[in-house]
Amino acid sequence: MTEMVPSIKPLLAVICPMIAAPGIFLLRKHANIREGTTILAAVIQFAIIISMAPAILEGGFLTFRIIDIGAGIELGYRVDAFGLIFAITSSFLWILVSLYSIGYMRSLEEHAQTRYYFMFALAIFSAVSIALSENLVTFYIFYAALTLSTYWLVAHHEDKEAFAATRKYLVYLLSSGWFLFAAVVLTYAITGTTRFADGGILGSASASGSTLIVLFVLFALGSIKAAWMPFHSWLPSAMVAPTPVLPSAMVAPTPVSALLHAVAVVKAGVFGFVRIVCHVFGIELIGELGIGLWLGAVASITMILGSFFAIGEDNLKRRLAYSTISQLSYILFGVALLSPFGIKGAMVHIPFHGFMKITLFLCAGAIMVVTGKKEISQMAGVGKQMPVTMLAFTIGALGMCGAPPVSGFISKWFLGLGTIQAGAIIFLIVILASSLLDVVYFFPIVKTAFFDTPAEASVADGGKIRFLEMERPLYLFMIVPLALTALFSVIFFFFPDAFHLLGLAEMAVKNLF
Amino acid sequence: MMHYILLQIVAVPLVASWAAFLIRPRKNRRPAWIAVAALCYTMLLLVLAGLQIYEGKILHEQYVIGPQVSFNLLADGLSLPVALIINLICLALALYSIHYVEHRIELIYGDIDDKTYGIYYRRFFMLYLYFPTGFMGVAFATNTLAVYFFLELLTIIPLYFIMAQFGYSDFITRYKVALMCLYWGIAGATFFLIGIIWGYIQIGSFEIGQIHNLSGNPFVLWIAVVILVGLATKLAIIPLHVWMPWVHAEHPTCIAGLLAIYANIAAYVAVRVLILPLRLDLYPLSLPLMIFALLTMVYGALLTLAQTDAKRFCACSTISQISYSVFGIAAMTAWGIQGGMFYFLSHILGKAILFSTAGILVYQLETRNLKNMGGLWPRMPLTAVLWLSASLILSALPPTSGFVGKWLLFTGAFKGFNSNPLGLLVTIAAIMSTLLTLVYTFxxxxxxxxxxxxxxxxxHPATDPPLTMSLPLLALAGVAFAMGIFPKPLLRLLDSVIGTF
Structure with a gap:
């Protein structure tokens, strides 16, 4: 059943953005062709990645060895069901975010757009490489590459706020990277291998329990990218400067925030964490060590507190950032349950949350570009000016709360089943409470946008409502992608197996237990 | 050519040094080219010897000097890579010095007639050639007395005289610092000497091959401690690091890279003389040494962060970097020792590049103050690339040799101490402290x-330096990158000596 098939496909899939990057640089004088290159690369990459799914669904693995440096340092790709879920998500969303970036960057007449697209391609390259890594060394190297390539995206504005925020970003993520390195070396020293395996590789090692717990703590500290509390504060700061000189000066451009939250950095963090729990430690070993409960507790605290922090934020992007912190802990939470349903829920939450959160961020960006509004309290009546955008936002918000008919319901359903399967009813209460809090911080936005009357606009425009989002053709580059991501969030509810996502998750769980 | 190959490698630079003396002092670069030619020749010999050793041979040459006294040279999988890389750096820095020394002489001695100029220029290269001899001697020597002799040779002739005559500060300070270096060097070497004589009293031999007979001796730990104190002085381990920033700041930058080797080669001596023969007896020293190394790593890195002088910056970085290799060696596992040696080679390559790039900045900008530098990238792209590669190597990022070294040595440390809570914590702290290197270099x-x-x-608008300065450094960077991607041949060589004990 589980056969390893050497194949060039993983390399081809990963290399697409890497080939596109120099192209983007060379074509910097021709903006249209440059952006065309990005989109072409993204489409090809997605096609290659999705074409690997059938082979994986039959129970095989595709492998590609890049180089064996020696002494256990080897680079290689190995496509399995779980990695493919993440790869499909990131490559598909790259297409849409690239389209969106065209509208966003050009509308705002941003500087250094070539560097932006270049680094974006590198970030996607790193993210997909992380998804398809065969072993911890490859994983670690691309994890660090992801930090460095997104650094320039977050620091895009190159002003005081941007550098202040990115310093925090780098300090957190680089230290985290070094902890990960320590963990990788310790794993290698104990087991003599760094390759991921379905049952875990530490199970058969002759290490004492306390060493393994130290190792787990190292891995957890190495996963600060997952923004678990109390190591989360880099994430909101990277979105919007916390104590700005100008009121809520924006740090990262919005498509970057979308990328960070839905596809690359934070997602790679949780992805890596699930990888480590399932394929390095192994479910059984985690159970024996009794780590599951601790992990569940940390995740629960992050879920609840993240939601509370979100309620207190008036800036839309910061609120979304705290929402991400809370939502990603669902994934950690699902893994901590150590039950098949919980892990399945965690795995499908990676793509589903990606689609929903990217919708929300793209909407926030579109609102900012079109109306210039960043604070939720200013957004009265936006729903009438930008109906499509706010409709998409509502769909995303519904999904976040776990309400049908949006895909968020599916992952929460599995997570709920997981808690019951694990026999931990207290965790079921946590998940319900957290969903309730999601409603508390999302629905005021929807209500303000659709039902509140703006104080000043009606007078200035002679009482007429203008459909701002259709005013410039350029805006369509933003509106269409965000409508599509919202649409997909609904499609995944009715057909969770679109893009083979559910099938892959079932496959991954089957291999684990 | 294949006869007396090791003897030639040790002696040819010395012969070339005396040959340079025969050149009439004029304003030309002939002495420099003699040095370069001699080093090219020894480089060739080393490569030939390396090919033989790679096939599994061990080169051993014996020269009887008198009754009971013989001078032996041994090249195996450990000493050869060390000698090869060091010789390569010596060659690169000789090329680099061609222009740099001209600049130094003009700065120090000002307007002088051609003959005096020629004398100084010739003197530098004559002294310079003692470096390769000393290093090769330490690498190939088979008895501790010879090791002592070559270490002293390095301390007294090239280090003292070059610093005294071509150093940076005014006349008085220059000599003061040179003397300080000499005293520290001799003090360290004396501890080393006391240690080996004590060992001789116990086993009746100075041969490194006989040291394993000390095993089980009641004094073995004390002998080891005395020798280690001597070596720690060279390695600049806390609290014996005082001389390092002074000396490094004083040296002409073209040999500062060699000074890093001078300090770090003591790690090789420690492996040869103590760790390989007496590993099991020295086990109690392992954790204390690791802790000292950790302290030095952190302290050195913090010291580096505080520097504003381009040369002191590099010096303090050396203090921190050497302790990486000491850390690996102190773990006393096969992986740790291999990693320590690998990191030693990686560090001297990276440090030679970093120092010399700092030297290029000093040479082109005529200031040592880092605060006076900024925005040089558009006009000095090659220099920027050199700094970047040195930073990558020293921060041990892939795909450089540093990464492989760091990986090996920390794996070694974890293998030795994964069930010892203190050892585990010390190793994790050491890994975290390597982050500081990344911070200060970048x-x-x-x-x-x-x-x-x-x-x-x-x-003073500056540009990239002449190519004889930058190309050798680029070649060194190339070697370090190649070692990072294809370390297997080197690992095989190291393994043939270290992996089997």
Whole structure:
């Protein structure tokens, strides 16, 4: 059943953005062709990645060895069901975010757009490489590459706020990277291998329990990218400067925030964490060590507190950032349950949350570009000016709360089943409470946008409502992608197996237990 | 050519040094080319010897000097790579010195007639050639007395005289610092000597091959401690690091890279003389040494962060970097020792590049103050690339040799101590402290090459240096990258000696 098939496909899939990057640089004088290159690369990459799914669904693995440096340092790709879920998500969303970036960057007449697209391609390259890594060394190297390539995206504005925020970003993520390195070396020293395996590789090692717990703590500290509390504060700061000189000066451009939250950095963090729990430690070993409960507790605290922090934020992007912190802990939470349903829920939450959160961020960006509004309290009546955008936002918000008919319901359903399967009813209460809090911080936005009357606009425009989002053709580059991501969030509810996502998750769980 | 190959490698630079003396002192570069030619020749010999050793042979040459006294040279999988890389750096820095020394002489001695100029120029290269002899001697020597002799040779002749005559400060300070270096060097070597004589009293031999007979001796730990104190002085381990920033700041930059070797080669001596023969007896020293190494790593890195002088910056970084290899060696596992040796080679390559790039900056900008540098990237792209590669190597990022070294040595440390809580914590702390290297190399690099242009810089617009300065350094960087991607041959050589004990 589980056969390893050497194949060039993983390399081809990963290399697409890497080939596109120099192209983007060379074509910097021709903006249209440059952006065309990005989109072409993204489409090809997605096609290659999705074409690997059938082979994986039959129970095989595709492998590609890049180089064996020696002494256990080897680079290689190995496509399995779980990695493919993440790869499909990131490559598909790259297409849409690239389209969106065209509208966003050009509308705002941003500087250094070539560097932006270049680094974006590198970030996607790193993210997909992380998804398809065969072993911890490859994983670690691309994890660090992801930090460095997104650094320039977050620091895009190159002003005081941007550098202040990115310093925090780098300090957190680089230290985290070094902890990960320590963990990788310790794993290698104990087991003599760094390759991921379905049952875990530490199970058969002759290490004492306390060493393994130290190792787990190292891995957890190495996963600060997952923004678990109390190591989360880099994430909101990277979105919007916390104590700005100008009121809520924006740090990262919005498509970057979308990328960070839905596809690359934070997602790679949780992805890596699930990888480590399932394929390095192994479910059984985690159970024996009794780590599951601790992990569940940390995740629960992050879920609840993240939601509370979100309620207190008036800036839309910061609120979304705290929402991400809370939502990603669902994934950690699902893994901590150590039950098949919980892990399945965690795995499908990676793509589903990606689609929903990217919708929300793209909407926030579109609102900012079109109306210039960043604070939720200013957004009265936006729903009438930008109906499509706010409709998409509502769909995303519904999904976040776990309400049908949006895909968020599916992952929460599995997570709920997981808690019951694990026999931990207290965790079921946590998940319900957290969903309730999601409603508390999302629905005021929807209500303000659709039902509140703006104080000043009606007078200035002679009482007429203008459909701002259709005013410039350029805006369509933003509106269409965000409508599509919202649409997909609904499609995944009715057909969770679109893009083979559910099938892959079932496959991954089957291999684990 | 294949006869007396090791003897030639040790002696040819010395012969060339005396040959340079025969050149009439004029304003030309002949002495430099003699040095380069001699080093090219020894480089060739080393490669030939290396090919033989790679096939599994061990080169052993014996020269009887008198009754009971013989001078032996041994090249195996450990000493050869060390000698090869060091010789390569010596060659690269000889090329680099061609222009640099001219600049130094002009700065120090000002307007002098051609003959005096020629004398100084010739003197530098004559002294310079003692470096390769000393290093090769330490690498190939088979008895501790010879090791002592070559270490002293390095301390007294090239280090003292070059620093005294071509150093940076005024006349008095220069000699003071040179003397300070000499005293520290001799003090360290004396501890080493006391240790080996004590060992001789116990087993009746200075041969490294006989040291394993000390095993089980009641004094073995004390002998080891005395020798280690001597070596720690060279390695600049806390609290014996005092001389290092002074000396490094004083040296002409073209040999500062060799000074890093001078300090770090003591790690090789420690492996040869103590760790390989007496590993099991020295086990109690393992954890204390690791802790000292950790302290030095952190302290050295913090010291580096505080520097504003381009040369002291590199010096303090050496203090920290050497302790990486000491850390690996102190773990006393096969992986740790291999990693320590690998990191030693990686560090001297990276440090030679970093120092010499700092030297290029000093040479072109005529200031040592890092605060006077900024925004140099557009005008000195090659220099920026050199700084970047040195930063990558020293920060041990893939795909450089540093990464492989760091990987090996920390794996070694974890293998030895994964069930010892203190050892585990010390190793994790050591890994975290390597982050500081990344901070200080890249932060300084960004300040020098990006950001605002400084007024000082606008008054003296600088460009990339002549190619004889930058190309050898680029070649060194190439070697370090190749070692990072294809370390297997080197690992096989190291393994043939270290992996089997």
């Amino acid at each position: 932060l300084t690099g960004i300040r020098i090459f990006f950001g605002q242009q400084k007024t000082h810089d606008l008054e």
